Amino acid sequence: MGPFNKFHPVIAGLKETNMSNRVYIFDTTLRDGEQVPGCQLNTIEKIEVARQLEKLGVDVIEAGFPVSSPGDFNSVVEISKAVSNPTICALTRAVKKDIEVAADALQFAKRGRIHTGIGTSPYHIFNKLNSNPDAIIERAVEAVKYAKKFVEDVEFYAEDAGRSDNEYLARVIEAVIKAGATVVNIPDTTGYCLPSEYGEKIAYLVNHVPNIDKAIISTHCHNDLGMATANSLSGIMNGARQVEVTMNGIGERAGNTALEEVVMALRCHKDLEFDTGIDSKQIMRTSNLVSTLMRMPVQANKAIVGRNAFSHSSGIHQDGVLKNRENYEIIDPVEVGVKESSIVLTARSGRAALKHRMTVLGYQYEPSELDNIYNRFLDLADKKKDITDEDLEILIGSEKQAG
Ligand code: KIV
Numbered sequence: 001m002g003p004f005n006k007f008h009p010v011i012a013g014l015k016e017t018n019m020s021n022r023v024y025i026f027d028t029t030l031r032d033g034e035q036v037p038g039c040q041l042n043t044i045e046k047i048e049v050a051r052q053l054e055k056l057g058v059d060v061i062e063a064g065f066p067v068s069s070p071g072d073f074n075s076v077v078e079i080s081k082a083v084s085n086p087t088i089c090a091l092t093r094a095v096k097k098d099i100e101v102a103a104d105a106l107q108f109a110k111r112g113r114i115h116t117g118i119g120t121s122p123y124h125i126f127n128k129l130n131s132n133p134d135a136i137i138e139r140a141v142e143a144v145k146y147a148k149k150f151v152e153d154v155e156f157y158a159e160d161a162g163r164s165d166n167e168y169l170a171r172v173i174e175a176v177i178k179a180g181a182t183v184v185n186i187p188d189t190t191g192y193c194l195p196s197e198y199g200e201k202i203a204y205l206v207n208h209v210p211n212i213d214k215a216i217i218s219t220h221c222h223n224d225l226g227m228a229t230a231n232s233l234s235g236i237m238n239g240a241r242q243v244e245v246t247m248n249g250i251g252e253r254a255g256n257t258a259l260e261e262v263v264m265a266l267r268c269h270k271d272l273e274f275d276t277g278i279d280s281k282q283i284m285r286t287s288n289l290v291s292t293l294m295r296m297p298v299q300a301n302k303a304i305v306g307r308n309a310f311s312h313s314s315g316i317h318q319d320g321v322l323k324n325r326e327n328y329e330i331i332d333p334v335e336v337g338v339k340e341s342s343i344v345l346t347a348r349s350g351r352a353a354l355k356h357r358m359t360v361l362g363y364q365y366e367p368s369e370l371d372n373i374y375n376r377f378l379d380l381a382d383k384k385k386d387i388t389d390e391d392l393e394i395l396i397g398s399e400k401q402a403g
């Protein structure tokens with residue numbers, strides 16, 4: 001395999017399997033996710049989420065941006081004390097004061113990481129930072145070197161890398177790795193890239209940064225065009241070995257890459273032979289906790305964790321899934337902590353689904369009796385969105401009286 005096949009000295013403290021295929025899960029629910037308006041959590045709530053993320057098996061928890069407020073600082077301190085398996089990461093700008101405050105906040109972390117960086121796209125260099133490309137490299141190197149004075153594990157982010165020139169980006173990445181960066185994050189900050197484009201960007205770095213084997217490449221994709229998961233997977237396929245994700249895909253604007261989507265995509269496609277340390281049975285519990293505490297409902301058709309993700313409503317699908325689950329399910333719901341898939345009875349349901357539900361409720365019918373009940377069921381289902389077990393009991397009761 002490529003250069004990223006090597007054992008990484010700083011990441012060595014993490015659960016290790018086969019380095020070439022191990023994808024590290026960096027969860028930023030409590031940083032990039034939590035900055036969404038209305039999603040703010042207090043320290044106690046953040047600790048509860050962090051403990052659940054630890055159970056889920058994430059490798060890194062980005063716990064906050066300590067210089068941004070005393071509350072965020074305190075949360076990083078308390079999360080560092082509360083969890084011990086994941087690396088605890090704190091975000092900074094390429095600013096000395098930010099880095100000092102982050103280092104202070106990480107003082108109780110068993111393994112602490114400083115995540116520092118600066119914008120590298122023309123938009124950021126010229127419009128936002130009023131600077132020039134060489135000065136940005138100098139600031140990036142200075143920030144990484146300064147962070148290294150406090151912690152061994154320093155991640156560098158090239159903000160808006162998605163819209164940065166690849167040749168320039170390669171120069172930045174080479175310089176920050178030389179300065180000691182252990183992880184290099186290539187964010188598609190504005191969710192602009194297409195999967196092929198993002199994958200090519202990662203491949204370009206793998207092929208053009210001479211010291212790339214000294215660092216892990218990380219993806220950090222936003223979902224403005226609905227491509228965050230596809231872009232992250234494309235990044236992995238081209239050599240990234242860390243993905244930055246949030247639970248339920250929460251985050252700035254249209255959100256970040258959803259943890260559950262990347263993890264389950266890698267699990268479903270076993271042929272790719274990528275491995276994460278995630279206990280997938282904890283996914284639903286984590287999703288519910290984040291959604292409840294952040295008061296951020298999960299859309300019903302959200303992949304993996306939406307209410308309808310394992311529910312079958314059309315007659316053809318219901319018949320197929322009753323014959324063999326795998327006809328219409330690519331994931332066993334139990335694998336993500338959902339007890340079972342459901343067959344929702346609506347006017348689109350067929351006899352097979354009705355018969356199945358009747359059997360579950362303890363009723364057996366001859367085909368002609370079932371036909372009668374099915375016709376009455378359709379009458380009711382045309383008037384009502386979905387049919388509950390109570391509705392069925394009433395239908396059965398009136399069928400008995402009619403008989
Ligand atoms: O989207 C982004 O670029 C970020 C960085 C701060 C890592 O969140």
Ligand code: ZN
Nearest residue numbers: 032187189220
């Ligand atoms: Zn982001």
